[in-house]
Amino acid sequence: MDKILVTGGLGFIGSHTVVELQNEGYEVVIIDNLSNSSIEVLDGITAITGKMPTFEKIDLKDKLEVENFFQRHNDVKGVIHFAASKAVGESVNEPLLYYENNISTLVYILKELKKLPEASFIFSSSCTVYGQADELPITENAPVKQAESPYGNTKQIGEEIISDTCKVTPSLKAIALRYFNPVGSHESAKIGELPIGVPQNLVPFITQTAIGLREQLSVFGDDYPTPDGTCIRDYIHVVDLAKAHVIALGRLLKNKHKSNYETFNLGTGTGSSVLEVINSFEKVSGKKLNYKIVGRREGDVISAYADTTKANNELGWKAQLTLDDAMRSAWKWEQIAKGR
Numbered sequence: 001m002d003k004i005l006v007t008g009g010l011g012f013i014g015s016h017t018v019v020e021l022q023n024e025g026y027e028v029v030i031i032d033n034l035s036n037s038s039i040e041v042l043d044g045i046t047a048i049t050g051k052m053p054t055f056e057k058i059d060l061k062d063k064l065e066v067e068n069f070f071q072r073h074n075d076v077k078g079v080i081h082f083a084a085s086k087a088v089g090e091s092v093n094e095p096l097l098y099y100e101n102n103i104s105t106l107v108y109i110l111k112e113l114k115k116l117p118e119a120s121f122i123f124s125s126s127c128t129v130y131g132q133a134d135e136l137p138i139t140e141n142a143p144v145k146q147a148e149s150p151y152g153n154t155k156q157i158g159e160e161i162i163s164d165t166c167k168v169t170p171s172l173k174a175i176a177l178r179y180f181n182p183v184g185s186h187e188s189a190k191i192g193e194l195p196i197g198v199p200q201n202l203v204p205f206i207t208q209t210a211i212g213l214r215e216q217l218s219v220f221g222d223d224y225p226t227p228d229g230t231c232i233r234d235y236i237h238v239v240d241l242a243k244a245h246v247i248a249l250g251r252l253l254k255n256k257h258k259s260n261y262e263t264f265n266l267g268t269g270t271g272s273s274v275l276e277v278i279n280s281f282e283k284v285s286g287k288k289l290n291y292k293i294v295g296r297r298e299g300d301v302i303s304a305y306a307d308t309t310k311a312n313n314e315l316g317w318k319a320q321l322t323l324d325d326a327m328r329s330a331w332k333w334e335q336i337a338k339g340r
């Protein structure tokens with residue numbers, strides 16, 4: 001089976017995607033610089049699939065290292081590119097760190113793929129490119145809006161770099177996957193989300209509060225123009241998301257693509273409010289969550305959820321797991337990881 005490079009393959013979404021790639025029979029090589037992940041994830045992946053992926057600790061900012069990797073692995077047929085910094089708040093304070101890490105690494109990888117007779121490239125993008133969309137649910141044709149953060153800007157710029165490169169490189173086939181909100185963990189609880197420090201995202205903060213790592217969850221505002229006043233998001237189970245990557249890669253490897261640069265929204269198509277997520281967690285865990293309503297968080301959009309028609313029809317993919325499934329698996333992972 002084809003050899004696939006997964007950059008950032010020890011990260012949250014990357015590790016779940018490696019599992020699904022191995023389940024599909026691909027040979028996987030992971031590059032990760034361990035800046036936001038840990039080497040134990042490799043054991044978790046191996047424990048699930050029974051196969052240890054090849055791992056190389058490389059910082060993709062090192063151009064020569066990237067060139068050297070592709071010389072040694074000139075049989076790579078596809079790349080799924082997760083490696084990037086992704087903390088919205090941090091990107092506001094450290095813009096150059098984000099532009100260097102998220103943009104230069106993408107350029108170095110694309111330069112190597114241009115040299116190959118044929119290459120398939122899957123890019124980890126984000127619904128953040130839409131900002132606050134004017135119409136809901138959000139389709140892929142929704143206008144890309146002024147980014148709310150340098151992080152979001154790097155995703156927009158990344159998509160443009162890929163699109164421009166594909167226009168002049170017929171041998172390069174690419175898909176940008178625009179994730180909504182990835183949550184949950186693999187059912188085995190051998191891999192999951194490993195936020196470093198205080199979690200920025202809702203679900204890990206919920207599970208860390210429930211297990212006693214955090215005192216109380218702050219709900220950022222309940223005065224939004226939504227049914228219960230809290231923001232609405234499209235929470236997609238990370239295993240559904242991982243499976244979509246394998247399907248998108250297969251589309252390119254089998255030349256089923258309609259153009260050599262495509263974008264797909266990956267969400268459930270259902271919006272859930274913060275309070276609905278909390279209720280789901282309390283239901284599946286049987287625990288009462290300690291939270292309080294505080295002021296709004298700067299930069300939050302009111303509501304974002306996907307129109308999944310294109311992914312359903314073109315990829316033949318549809319999210320199968322529910323918000324309750326995601327909360328149940330996130331809680332199971334927190335209890336086991338905490339015990340770690």
Ligand code: WQD
Pocket residue numbers: 086088125126127128179180181182200201202203205217218219220221230231232233274297300
């Ligand atoms: C979800 C909702 C918060 C924490 C971000 C990135 C996006 C993507 C996913 C990378 C919001 C509320 C949160 C808390 C809260 N990341 N919340 N208390 O902001 O939708 O998306 O993560 O690709 O690019 O922007 O996710 O989980 O931070 O917030 O009330 O302690 O939960 O206000 O309404 P977000 P989130």
